[in-house]
Amino acid sequence: MTETFYDVLRRQGISRRSFLKFCSLTATSLGLDSSYAAEIAKAMETKPRTPVIWLEGLECTCCSESFIRSAHPLTKDVVLSMMSLDYHVTLMAAAGHQAEKQLEEIKKKYKGNYILAVEGNPPLNEDGMFCIEGGRPFVEILKETAADAKAVIAWGACASYGCVQAAKPNPTRATPIDKVISGKPIVKVPGCPPIAEVMTGVVTYMLTFDRIPELDRQGRPKMFYGQRIHDKCYRRPHFDAGQFVEQWDDENARKGYCLYKMGCKGPTTYNACSTVRWNDGVSFPIQSGHGCIGCSEEGFWDKGSFYDRVTDIKQFGVESNADKVGGTAAAVAGAAVAVHAAASALKKAKKSDNDKVTGGN
């Protein structure tokens, strides 16, 4: 089987022009410069198609729902044609014994060569009896399928951290997949659900470059989870000016002030919501007037109310990324460091060519 992505796309009637457009869109969404578009195109034309098996354990299917709503229709076609052909219980046509047989076949045929994407997690109490698929505990299927996978993607807060089913007292002992799978590279893509473009971006990166993206210490792709919601929040200037919504629906709420005092978790949450946004880039929670609930952070269900103020802000600043939290967030001291800090802060503040929209002055 040496069919390439490009072959599959052409068979589905996608023109070369659309294909190249997809490649440059993908490069952009991955934060790569445009010269990578050619590299992506080359990879897709020459590399054999990598099958993806998508397993669902204890979950709500919101990751799948998010995934199939990826903004660009072509992205959707491309990525879904890479995946739905293989195994995804919600999306594929087969069901019952036929579906299970297909799973077995893919595992055998592409042994050591497929990517395993996991939505949800396995409950371990009572020997895994709280989640049975095809008559067997999900944890068994997960372990078996992971054993022959090339790499594993943990979709969403469930697979990455446990999410609501693992919240205290966690009666079924729902367990993040990295505690069950060993010896395989695991990419965590947390969020409840993760952003569609982030999901397709991660998959496309892995399929085209045949390696996992650069991860932070918590196993998340740096390209999407490298900054806090607060860092790129359009309401951040209100924070800087000490302007806060003091209670719901007050005058300040109508003016769009900072939601920190109403429990916004933006200062401690690493995700791309404030830049990529949701629903084809239309909006994100803060833009619609509600604070961030921190759904891409570990154990967010056990961190108190969504409306409690964040108080455990670690000693780090805008330059930091998740790697430095709890580690060695060195405070800036001394003249040389001050000059460096100043230069990088100014560079970040400077308007880039991309966002020159209005004139003024």
Place this chain on the structure above:
Amino acid sequence: MTAPEQLRAAFVRIAATRMAGLPLNNPALSVATVGFVPWSEVQVGVLIAPWAINLAVVSDHPNALRLGVDERQTWRFPSGEYELMGGNEPECGPFQFCSLFSPAFEFADQATAEATAVAIMQGLLAKADDDGREAARMVGTSTLQAPVSRRGFLRGVFGAQKA
């Protein structure tokens, strides 16, 4: 009181009221205005507060700086263009600011924060020597291959870089 002093007074009050007791304050820092210089009709400088460090524009005739809610104004300084947002406090009237650090936990003491503010002003007012060459180098293209516009192409202008 000069305009920067009025701005400082406003933020001293904000620190004692709206920001009081919030865990987002860096206890090592206090409100200060650093390096304000005249810039055409206004003054530009750095405002340090325990929770954030901002570029700020103030004026003795602050009404000129008035912006509507969520409006932004682009200012061109020697190092580039910056987009500033409007604020308005009773002590100083309308002012404009641009976020540099928020929160500002990475500063160990006030002296470092002020040294950074001085460096920011030097950087802001230093002429940028960016003619696109660095960007072109990063992408690996020649500067002669600057993007060609459709209009330029039809007129035979191929985007050559000015020497």
